[in-house]
Amino acid sequence: MAEPRPTPLIALRNVSFAYDDEPILDGVSLDVGRRDFLAVIGPNGGGKTTLLKVMLGLLQPRSGTVVRFPTRASALGQSFQRAGALDKPIQRAGALGYVPQFATFDRDFPLRVREVVQMGRLAVRGRFARYTSADRIAVAKALAQLGLAPIAEHPVGRLSGGQLQRTLIARALVGEPEVLLLDEPLASVDAEFRDKLVDTLRELHATMPIVVVTHDLTPFAGVVRQIACMNRRLHYHPEGRLTPEMLEEVYGCPVELITHGVPHRVLGHHAHE
C-alpha cells in the first residue's frame, strides 16, 4: 500500500492559462512535495516557463486553483473551496526562491554582485526599512556558499554566464526560501561549469525542494526525483524515469533518448538495446 502523500508545498488543481486565445496550460494538476526534486521538461512553447510563472504567482490562471504552502492538510481543502480567495498566496512573500531564465537587465546596469544578491532580502526586510547587519551577514553567507565572495564587488554587467547564474541563485537563497524554482539554469552556462552547478543544486536539495525547468534532462541525471512533461497538458512521472513512449506522448513524435550509465540512470533503455 502506498504511503499517503504528505501535504504539498505547492498544489495546482486543474489549472488553465492562455495568452489571448492561445491556450498554454490546459487542465494542469501538480503537487510539489517537501522532498521533491522536480524537473519540468517539454518542447519549446510547451508551457514550461508559463507553468513556473503560475506556480510563482507571476501569472494568474484563467481557471483552476494554485495553493502555496498550506500549513495543514485541511487548509488545502478549505482554500480550494473558497472561490473568492482563489489564488491568494498563503505564504510569506519571499518563501519562493526564484531563479529566472533570462537576465533582462541592461549590461550597463550599475549594480555590484553583492547588491544584486541583497535584493533577495527585500521580502525579509519589508517595506520602509533599510537593510540591516542581519541582511549583510545573510548576503555574505550566500556569496560564500556559491563561491562568489571573490567577485562580490564586480559590476553585474561584466559577469560570465556561469557567474551570473550563481549570482541569481545566491539572490534566491539569501531570502531563506522554502522552495527553489529555477528556469533553465544551465542555458547560459558553459559545459565545464554545468556539473558544478548541478552539484550545488544536489547539495541544496538536502535542505529544500527544488523545481527546475529544463529543455535538457541529461545534466540532471541522477539528481532528479520527479519528472513532469509539459506540452499544454502535463504528464507527471513520480518515479523520475522516462521512457521513449512517455516522451512520444508529450512531444508528439519519437524522441531519441540519451541514456546515462548506472548507477544514476534516469532514462529508460531503448527497446532495441
Added chain:
Amino acid sequence: MTMDALAHLLSFEFVRHALVAGLLASVLCGVVGTFVVVKRLVFISGGISHAAFGGLGLCYWLGVDYRWGASAVAVGSALALAGAGRDRGRSHDATIGILWAVGMALGIVFLHLTPGYAPNLQTYLFGNILTVTAQDVRLTAGLVVVLVALLALFWKELVAVAFDEAFAAVQGVPVRLALAGLMVAIALAVVFLIQLVGTLLVIALLTIPPALALRLANGFLAVMVTATLAGALMTLGGLALSYSFDLPSGPAVVLLGAVLLLLVDGAQRVRRYTARRLE
C-alpha cells in the same frame, strides 16, 4: 567674465531663476534620467515629451497655463504605456512613434489656430531657460522634493523593480504601482524640462547626464549623484556658453553635454589603449 560682470548678471532676477532652475533640472536629470537609461525607457520618454506638445498647444489655444495640458497628456500617455507594457513580447514601438508624431501635429495645429499674435514656436521646441519665473522655480522645487523623498523611502524596491521586475514581484513588491509611479515621475520631469530645453531636446537632458555617469561611477546611488553633477555642469555651463557666444540656451546645453560625453569617451579609449600597450 570678470567678477563684476558676474555680479551684474546675478542682479537680474531672471538670471537667478535660470540658475536655480538649471540646478533643479540637474536633479531631475540625475534621478529620473538614471532610471530612464538603465531601464531602457528612452524611446518612451521621447514619445511622452512629444505627446505633451499636443497638450501644450491645446492650452495655448484655450488661453490657459500650458503646464496643465502638457502634464495631463504626458501623465496620461505615460500611464497608458505603463499599462500596455505588460503584454508579453510586444514592444509598442509603433504605438510610441504614433503618439510622438500625433502629439507634435496636434500641438502645431493648435498653435496655428490660436488667433492674434503667432506664438514663438521655437520657444516650445527648443526651450528658453531665461523665461523661467519664480512660480516655475517653486513648482519645480516641489516636484524635486517629492521625487527625492519617494525615492529615499522606496529606494530598495525601486532599484529592484528597475533591475528585475519578475523577481521583485516574487519578493512581494507591488511592481505595477512602482512602474506607474516611475512613469508619472518621467512625465512630470519631462514637462518641466520642456521649458528649459524644449520638446525636441528634452531627451538629451534625460540621457546625456546618466550616460556620462555610467562611464564614470559604479553603483546605483553613485551613478545618480554623478548624473546630477553632470546635469548641473551641462545646464549651468550651457547657460554660460549661451550668454558668452549669444547662442540659444537649449541647444547650448545639449551640445555642451555631447562634447563632455565625447571627451570622457575619448579619454577612456586612450586609457584602455595605453593600458593594453603596457601589458
